[in-house]
Amino acid sequence: MRAYRILRRMNGHLGWWPGRTRLEIIVGAILTQNTAWTNVEQAIATLRAGCLLSVRALRAAPSSELETAIRPSGYFRQKARKLKAFIAMLDLEFGGSLARMGRVPARELRERLLATWGIGPETADSILLYAFDHPTFVVDAYTQRVAERHGWKPARPGYEGLQELFTRNLPCRRELYNDYHAQVVWVGKHFCRTRPRCEGCPLRVLFKRGNQ
Numbered sequence: 704m705r706a707y708r709i710l711r712r713m714n715g716h717l718g719w720w721p722g723r724t725r726l727e728i729i730v731g732a733i734l735t736q737n738t739a740w741t742n743v744e745q746a747i748a749t750l751r752a753g754c755l756l757s758v759r760a761l762r763a764a765p766s767s768e769l770e771t772a773i774r775p776s777g778y779f780r781q782k783a784r785k786l787k788a789f790i791a792m793l794d795l796e797f798g799g800s801l802a803r804m805g806r807v808p809a810r811e812l813r814e815r816l817l818a819t820w821g822i823g824p825e826t827a828d829s830i831l832l833y834a835f836d837h838p839t840f841v842v843d844a845y846t847q848r849v850a851e852r853h854g855w856k857p858a859r860p861g862y863e864g865l866q867e868l869f870t871r872n873l874p875c876r877r878e879l880y881n882d883y884h885a886q887v888v889w890v891g892k893h894f895c896r897t898r899p900r901c902e903g904c905p906l907r908v909l910f911k912r913g914n915q
């Protein structure tokens with residue numbers, strides 16, 4: 704919580720997720736795997752320009768058309784397949800309705816998302832939190848890096864262990880989880896890179912003396 708207060712004081716609320724609609728947030732969460740957000744923005748702009756940002760259009764579009772539109776996001780064949788897999792699951796289990804999907808309890812929806820081809824825990828949790836407003840903490844590579852470097856040790860290994868470390872230490876509030884993830888991504892991009900730039904990083908004060 705102390706880390707969050709420091710970052711929040713510095714940045715204010717970062718107002719995530721950058722997406723105009725629920726579907727756009729979901730598409731962004733799938734496309735952002737293994738690429739920078741600027742590439743996703745290009746892909747989403749192309750989808751929008753081609754009138755492909757609706758469930759109906761994604762369903763009807765040939766895979767080759769989707770692949771061309773999302774090419775800037777990288778791994779475009781795989782990602783087009785992932786978008787199609789998401790729409791197929793939406794059709795099969797929720798009659799093609801995001802509103803219906805949104806009425807499913809978080810735990811159950813997480814399981815269904817994880818059972819969908821190409822959706823892993825980070826993408827599933829991003830969808831739960833940012834598209835459906837469930838209080839779900841998102842863990843990404845930056846979260847892992849910051850936690851490791853500061854010696855915040857989870858009791859269990861893996862994604863869920865790290866998620867639990869944060870949820871046990873933070874109040875369960877959607878707004879907080881929303882902005883916490885955004886702040887961690889900010890610190891990861893600007894300071895906590897592969898080679899950390901602790902000089903000037905606002906979280907440097909969290910290191911105990913002699914622990915740098």
Ligand code: SF4
Nearest residue numbers: 852894895901904907
């Ligand atoms: S750059 Fe250094 S001080 Fe900043 S979060 Fe990473 S390890 Fe901590």
